[in-house]
Amino acid sequence: DQQVKQNSPSLSVQEGRISILNCDYTNSMFDYFLWYKKYPAEGPTFLISISSIKDKNEDGRFTVFLNKSAKHLSLHIVPSQPGDSAVYFCAATPSGTYKYIFGTGTRLKVLA
């Protein structure tokens, strides 16, 4: 039972344009969400997070949006750069725990 889903396994975007990565979840007990970036054979690198009491968090080129009613969050990267090419995982934390439930990942390719 996949509680956190990233339905797009891959995404290609031109350099300079916006990249939008989506994530859906089923568990209404999730109260904290994060995005991680991962290169092959490396551990994930933290990008940005958002608490369920907010609907938007911005950090430089990265913005995360949370729509609780739709159980959906998205990561916007603008402008996209070739160095952003990686696999992006969203993760969610159930209330009262510090466990991360990861999505299946989306491979982003930014074309120069």
Place this chain on the structure above:
Amino acid sequence: GAVVSQHPSRVICKSGTSVKIECRSLDFQATTMFWYRQFPKQSLMLMATSNEGSKATYEQGVEKDKFLINHASLTLSTLTVTSAHPEDSSFYICSARVHNRAGGLKETQYFGPGTRLLVL
């Protein structure tokens, strides 16, 4: 950001042997560390939560006698894959929980670089 290291980065072993993987927090103390495994093109799956000075908490379906976890100090957790078999071949990643320095609601986990295990 906080740095987490893992050793070894890659290990090849024969079926039936045991393999120990170390996870260290280099510039902070970690009361809680987590162990994940990732199969090719799949998500990271939490295996267990490692608490310093106490027994690890294993996720459903993870054999605690198969995957021994020791968290003897605030900077070191070890995962031992006992009597490894080819189906244990995977990418094992640890993470450590770091307090949000701004006093935020949740702590962020920082991940090690991972260990690739291949059991022949």
